[in-house]
Amino acid sequence: MHSILTTCPFCACGCGLYLHVENERIVGVTPSKKHPISRGNLCVKGWNSIEYVRHAERLREPLIRKNGKLVKTGWDQALKRISHELLRIKKKYGGESIGILSSAKCTNEENYLLMKLGRAILKTNNLDHCARLCHSPSVLGLTNAFGSGAMTNSISDLAGAEVILVTGSNTTEQHPQIARFIFEALDKEAKLIVIDPRRIELSKFAHIYLRPRLGTDVIWLNGMMKIILDEGLVDDSFIKMRTENFSEFRKFLARFDLGQVEAISGISLEDLRQAAKMYAGVKRAIIIYSMGITQHVSGTDNVESIANLAMMTGHVEQEITGVFPLRGQNNVQGACDMGALPGMLSGYQRVDDPAVLDKFSRAWNTDLPTAPGLSSMDMLHETGRIKGMFIMGENSMLSHPDMKNVRTSLENLDFLAVADIFLTETAEVADVVLPAAAFAEKDGTVTSTERRIQRMRKAVPPVHLSKPDWQIIIELARHMGYPMDYESPAEVMEEIALLTPIYGGVYYDRLETVQGLQWPCPDRNHPGTPYLHKKSFARGKGLFSCIAYRPPDESPDKEYPFALTTGRVYEHWHTGSMTRRISILKRECPEGFIEISTEDARALGIINGEPVKVISLRGEVVTRARLVESLPAKTLFMPFHFREAPANVLTNNAVDPQARIPELKICAVRLEKVT
Amino acid sequence: MNNNIYLPQLAVIKDIKEETGDIKTFTLAFKDRKFKKSFSFRPGQFMMVSVFQAGEVPISISSSPAQPGILQLSIKKAGSLTGKIHGHKVGDEIGVRGPYGRSFPVERLIGKNLLFVAGGIGLAPLRSLINYVLDKRTEFGRVTILHGARTPSDIPFKHELSRWPKERDAKVLVTVDRPDSRWRGSVGPVTTLWNKADVSGQDTLAIICGPPVMISFVVMDLLKMGFSEDDIISTLERHMKCGVGKCGHCSIGHQLTCVDGPVFTYREMKKLPTDL
Amino acid sequence: MRRASGKGDLMTDKLILYKEHLNSFLRKITKGFELIAPVRNTYGDTLFEVISSVDDVSIDLTNRPILSPKRFFMPQVETLFAYRYDKSGYTFKDAADSTPRVIFGLRSCDTRGILFYDLIFQEGLKDKYYLDRRKDTILINLGCNQPGENCFCKSAQSGPFLTYGYDIQLTDLGDRFFVETGRPRGRELLAGWSYFFRPATQTDIDEQYEVVLESEGKFRHRLDFDAAIDKLINQEVAPAIWEELGNRCQNCGGCAYVCPTCYCFNIFDSPGSEKEGERLRTWDACTFAGFSRLAGGYNPRQDKTQRIKRRFYHKLFYDKQKYNIPSCVGCGRCADICFGRIDMLSFIRLICEQENKVSEPAHRKLGELLLDAGLISQKDLDLAIEKQAATGHATGRFAVAKKPLGAQLVEMGMVNKEAIARTLGYQLKIPGTAENVED
Secondary structure, eight states: OEEEEEEOSSBTTOOEEEEEEETTEEEEEEEOSSSTTTTTOOOHHHHTTTGGGGOTTBOOSOEEEETTEEEEOOHHHHHHHHHHHHHHHHHHHOGGGEEEEOOTTSOHHHHHHHHHIIIIISOOOOEEOTHHHHTHHHHHHHHHHTSOOSOSSOGGGGGGOSEEEEESOOHHHHOHHHHHHHHHHHHTTOEEEEEOSSOOGGGGGOSEEEOOOTTOHHHHHHHHHHHHHHTTOOOHHHHHHHEEOHHHHHHHHHHOOTHHHHHHHOOOHHHHHHHHHHHHTSSSEEEEEOHHHHSSTTHHHHHHHHHHHHHHTTOSSBTTBEEEEOOOBTTHHHHHHTTOBTTEEGGGEETTOHHHHHHHHHHHTSOOOOSOOOOHHHHHHSSSSOOEEEEESOOHHHHSSSHHHHHHHHHTSSEEEEEESBOOTTGGGOSEEEEBOOGGGOOEEEEOTTOEEEEEOOOSOOSTTOBOHHHHHHHHHHHTTOOOOOSSHHHHHHHHHHHOGGGTTOOGGGGOSSSOEESOOOSTTOOOOSSSOSSSBTTBSEEOOOOOOOOOSOOOOSSSOEEEEEEOOTTOOTTSTTGGGSHHHHHHSOSOEEEEEHHHHHHHTOOTTOEEEEEOSSOEEEEEEEEESSSOTTEEEEESOOTTSOGGGTOOOOBOTTTOOBOTTOEEEEEEEOO | OTTOTTOOEEEEEEEEEEOSSSEEEEEEEESOHHHHHHOOOOTTOEEEEEETTTEEEEEEBOSOTTSTTOEEEEEEOOSHHHHHHHTOOTTOEEEEEEEESBOOOHHHHTTSEEEEEEEGGGHHHHHHHHHHHHHTGGGSOOEEEEEEESSGGGOOOHHHHHHHHHHHOEEEEEEESSOOTTOOSEESOGGGGHHHHOOOSTTEEEEEESOHHHHHHHHHHHHHTTOOGGGEEEEOOOOOSSSSSOSOTTEETTEEHHHHOBEEEHHHHHHSOTTO | OOOOSOOOOOSOSEEEEEGGGHHHHHHHHHHHSEEEEEEEOTTSOEEEEEESOGGGSOBOSSSOOSSOGGGGTSOSEEEEEEEEEETTEEEEEEOOOOOOEEEEEEOHHHHHHHHHHHHHHHSSSOOHHHHHHHHTEEEEEEOOSSOOTTOOTTTTTSOSSOSSSOSEEEEEOSSEEEEEEOSHHHHHHHHHTGGGEEEOOHHHHHHHHHHHHHHHTTOSOOOOHHHHHHHHHTTOSOHHHHHHHHHHOOOOOHHHHHOSSOOOEEEEEEESSSSEEEEEEEEOOTTSGGGTOOTTSOOTTOSHHHHHHHHHIIIIIIHHHHHSSOSOOOOOHHHHHOSSSOSHHHHHHHHHHOHHHHHSOHHHHHHHHHHHTTSSOHHHHHHHHHHHHTSOBOOGGGOBOOOOHHHHHHHTTSSOHHHHHHHHHHHTOOOOSSSSOOO
């Protein structure tokens, strides 16, 4: 038996764990104790992360559609077919008719290579991945305000905070290790403010808990800032030295009517005042937010408002103070870093910047498309523009809003190829399916929510005929006539480092430590960066933006009287393709459900565990009712992990006009008893 | 291989009887002759039944040990695993290991009047004991059997329920929660049968099996009737994985249902911290 | 079992091994056994590892390995047997592993953990998988000269040195190890290579005694297990504390996974293809909701609070009742890693040290806290207590406990759940594990 250190495949906390291997099988997990995040423990998913690797339903060999059915084929035939079809579509309709979805579950190297394949060979900037659905507003909003879209500090900073404000993040369930640091801070007398429509577990420990109505974040944020201004709690010297446009913003706030706060958000002004004072009244305060903030048509507005709040109180640019957008996937940060985005190459270098283009064209020895491409929302929700797609390790069918519409788009494609570890709902409609290797079967790097670049290490060989995605992409490129000669992911990283300033000093030999490197790491001698914007913001001066309230796209009405919000549960991961194949997790949470407040349930005569039908404008789903105390009246919650009760049949695909993120956090539904 | 407590014995399904819409009785025969010969059990014990690819589930034996060579399991479709068992046909193989658990205290019953109270599928383990008792009818006093079912079509072992009074001098009373138009028997919970049953705590042992709520109501009444806590015998149901006292799932306090139970006297049960 | 090839005689059961000979001795062991020892890897973590070449690894006798060596006896994921179906029916392939092993450098807590496993897997029907692995394993215990930050094995009566149960026990005397042989196979192992050892002198024996005494005085934590167990027996831990512990539990299972004595496991089938598969067992934890949930959905331990309570009752009281010792060996691993500090160390300190705060009846306490916080009036409280008194009745197993005051207040609309949770959360603060420690 031997042990291999790798990085957990689930959330972006990025825990270090050892896999114990015997006879090419993983027989156990030990959390790393020296690792700055795992510190000797994992959440239930991490501890049980190994079972799906050998699951019988892993894809065994490439599949190709013949007479409407997916049948086994060889690697060569499968790759030839993909290459042929995508090149044909490119020739006939142009590169802009091809869409590529990369994966926040895959390594940096794989994301980089797929991005390169898309741009250099297929000449398309229609490149995206699931960050579109989680933190595209953070990337955009925080880049606008600070110059960088990433979490400003390190996770461990939380333990030293005086005040932690958590909004739109169910931290104990979704980022358990981060919650562990919050508990540490609380034990050291820190104050906790939780602002969330759901009375999440963390609210039990909150000194102040505020419950806004769904989709009213800009209102309470502006209200809070107005109070801070009125109370004289702004950090004048910080604002003067480090930021710009505050005078405009001050005028904007002056015009803001505090009277509307309670009416729109439901938060009493007095409570908000307490919270504002608590947050602004200390030196070291941290805002944690997640998809409760971003998954709205006002996602970018919400994020920019949070940036305003942090800047006006001087709560950014230092150790132990900052803005923490908690990323979801193990490598969603890295997939963004690697340029799996329609407008950016690796390291957030813009595709329309001539100097950048020149650099990449020369390195890649080919010309590159210059116009920013389409987001995944545009690729998957409008039929006709995209003719062919390659999807690596994403299950868009279940994760995107308005499932019916996504299905139609995917089915209307001329050609769809999917590489994944299981036959996901998305792979089921593909023309070619490639069996990919799982996390324990390949080498590479992933980047956690705190910009920590860490190694993923191969512990066991890929099952059956599956291959790591980086090999798949290299072979596909060769079939397309473009040589990619990398012997290993380490060699890919050498190229990334050369072309990507924030990864400039990232080399595999430097990653042979338990803590990896935090970007920006511009050169070989740079130690990495625990917190951003030291001394000055990445964009120079922090920018205040005046943000007006934008209501949700869809609100409850007579016919659809409930507001439905969606999210995740502690035991499962996204579309469930991994966690629902892990016995302990399956046992803990076997099936989908919809949460409803006890009062609403009583009014409808619904009892706990009873099947109910949930209906929105877009579709209907039958699932079981779970009566809870944590929801306000007329509000429902549904996790989206469950294919047999897919929440995203119901959700709205209206998007934030800037970040193109869909409004997954609110849509209007009606509830019926199933007889 | 006999020294491996987790390895099931293979048994062939010889017969399947549909008792109700969701209860089937499977008659099994072990493949291994030696094992078949050596196999013995006592009423109240259970077997761990394997459905390969799906897992194992504990099932009480419903046949009588007085009929050697016969092993019957009456299984109610409750989850996916029991559902899969129901999908089996005659001639199929399944895995079984056991018998496990503490049985009904058969020796203590000798010479006593016996009151059996069953709810739903709870009649299955009692059937094992009832048939054992009735096979040795002379060794026991009066035998009264009360059974409560949801509806008339949910009554299992109908044939035996009607045979026992006729052939074996046992009083059998059945009640249902929801009658249909042709039901002429009692309606209501099993406790509505007390009047007709005419029981007293005198020289009588009560053996109860059914859903927890039913058990608790029956026990309360029996105590009022003067039954001593030692003379009330029942069973507890817990989630089980190994069946042999190792895996910890069926723990109640310091005891394990699979080893220290599933049969307990009421005096023992009372002491169990049922939620710990 | 392969025995050591050399033949030799040990004059005594107390010996000396010079540290300069340790690697040579271990190298000999690797020739006849699979050697397992704590290894510090290049990332700085210490884990028990199988050592094929003694000279290529850094054996770490200072830091406690992250997990106990229990995974070598019951791996986290273990194949019980493979099954296959064909025309003639099912056939099984039994997995077996009886490699002779030597585990070197276990601490007393971990040795005691294995002894507890022995108890569980040997009593009643024997667990072949465990016993196969265990029967040819020799345990070389290393007494602790320097207990770790969260160690409390002395309080748990399982260290820092053992008086029984080891095959061989070492004591670090600086330049040499004092070697005691316990069970016969330990003696046999040493006899094979007697030339590495010399008999201990009276000076060595005295010195070893000094080391034992000194190390016993070095513990930062002294916990009164008996007092804690008494409190559990007498149900003196306030419901509010259980509630708070339940809230703080993040349901990771880590406490059970890292515990050297937690043995609960799950069994399930893992299909390989249509016709074949494996029956596996994996580590399980009683803090998981699904652990006790029945197929129909009924769960005797539905709430996190009940499950946390079960865990502590089991490890402290029930195992003491059953086996005469609590199943906590005081290794402190749970205290190192618990997200919410609901570990054994914090728990025993909480219930024993916060005497004044927690020993009064919980409902009184809660009432006063709420009064202090200005959340209810005295009149409300009196009314609620009066109502509460009328709830519940005591008839044995089906007894209905008196409704908790909190629930009564919520039901009467006097205060909401969050206010109660918040009030309790602050007041019943769990004591620190590392700071504020006084002996």
